[in-house]
Amino acid sequence: xxxxxxxxxxxxxxxxxxxxxxxRYLDGxxxxxxxxxQILIQSSPDGxxxxxxxxxxxxxxxxxxxxxxGKRLAxxxxxxxxxxxxxxxxxxxLIDGAVLDLGVSSHQLDSAERGFxxxxxGRLDMRMDRRQALDAREIVNTFSASELQxxxxxxxxxxxxxxxxxxxxxxxxxKAIQSTEELAGIVARAKxxxxxxHHPATQTFQALRIAVNQELQQLQQFLEHxxxxxxxxxxxxxxxxxxxxxxxVKNAFRKWDRECLCPPRTPRCNCGWSCxxxxxxxxxxxxxxxxxxxxxxxxxxxxxAVERI
Ligand SMILES: C[S@@+](CC[C@H](N)C(=O)[O-])C[C@H]1O[C@@H](n2cnc3c(N)ncnc32)[C@H](O)[C@@H]1O
Numbered sequence: 001x002x003x004x005x006x007x008x009x010x011x012x013x014x015x016x017x018x019x020x021x022x023x024r025y026l027d028g029x030x031x032x033x034x035x036x037x038q039i040l041i042q043s044s045p046d047g048x049x050x051x052x053x054x055x056x057x058x059x060x061x062x063x064x065x066x067x068x069x070g071k072r073l074a075x076x077x078x079x080x081x082x083x084x085x086x087x088x089x090x091x092x093x094l095i096d097g098a099v100l101d102l103g104v105s106s107h108q109l110d111s112a113e114r115g116f117x118x119x120x121x122g123r124l125d126m127r128m129d130r131r132q133a134l135d136a137r138e139i140v141n142t143f144s145a146s147e148l149q150x151x152x153x154x155x156x157x158x159x160x161x162x163x164x165x166x167x168x169x170x171x172x173x174x175k176a177i178q179s180t181e182e183l184a185g186i187v188a189r190a191k192x193x194x195x196x197x198h199h200p201a202t203q204t205f206q207a208l209r210i211a212v213n214q215e216l217q218q219l220q221q222f223l224e225h226x227x228x229x230x231x232x233x234x235x236x237x238x239x240x241x242x243x244x245x246x247x248x249v250k251n252a253f254r255k256w257d258r259e260c261l262c263p264p265r266t267p268r269c270n271c272g273w274s275c276x277x278x279x280x281x282x283x284x285x286x287x288x289x290x291x292x293x294x295x296x297x298x299x300x301x302x303x304x305a306v307e308r309i
Pocket of ligand 1: 007028034053078
């Protein structure tokens with residue numbers, strides 16, 4: 001199956017990163033390579049990009065698409081949470097810009113055998129990094145009802161988390177749950193037949209995907225020290241697709257922008273912190289109506305950006 005993914009908010013990402021020659025960039029979520037390609041074009045003739053992705057299929061597809069850039073592109077199968085180590089391995093000290101375009105690609109969602117979507121009937125999998133042992137089937141068939149409930153509530157903001165967890169445990173006691181279709185059916189029956197805008201299993205599937213890939217932990221780890229990757233004047237843009245991710249990005253960027261982290265009314269600052277970045281986006285930038293019309297996947301995107309001081 002050809003790798004299909006339409007990049008989101010490419011013009012806005014380029015507006016903030018301002019790619020130019022002699023510079024080095026990190027694309028921490030390479031996917032189909034759309035953002036990396038634009039960075040490479042705009043940083044001609046010698047700008048360089050390190051592209052990271054957890055997904056072996058994304059790595060192969062992006063390398064093929066971007067082969068014309070030769071050594072200007074370095075690609076590694078790794079989490080962006082390990083960006084610092086990979087950059088050190090390449091002897092790239094500090095970089096001029098970084099982009100993260102979080103979540104799943106359309107290719108992952110549309111490939112039934114990757115088990116991300118309730119459509120298509122693939123085996124329950126949802127691993128971005130297929131070298132990893134834990135998959136969605138294991139979570140669904142072995143985690144306790146209370147753990148499942150927590151996952152659906154925390155990561156899916158699913159109001160019927162308890163009912164869904166109980167239905168899953170009842171179903172798996174009869175027979176292990178193997179496919180996305182079976183799980184979608186169990187969730188739909190547990191939630192009842194009220195008319196809805198989205199498939200009743202949308203939030204449950206999102207929650208499971210986040211749990212399988214530890215997506216929030218990876219992002220949080222990156223955000224602990226992410227500003228340290230950038231040269232002074234270097235810029236970072238992050239696109240998120242749901243409120244849990246956006247909150248982490250917003251809070252981290254606000255922290256990086258603060259002069260001091262001492263509790264209010266501390267007589268003299270003793271935190272040792274200093275302002276690390278300038279916020280380039282006080283509020284998140286949203287995709288244009290034209291982009292959403294052409295690419296509905298863009299509708300929930302939010303972009304935030306900072307510049308290293
Ligand atoms: C929305 S797509 C990126 C699309 C890409 N920007 C483009 O223009 O084609 C997200 C990609 O990030 C990858 N990904 C998600 N979390 C990751 C992580 N922690 N580390 C590395 N890659 C990750 C996914 O495998 C997926 O390929």
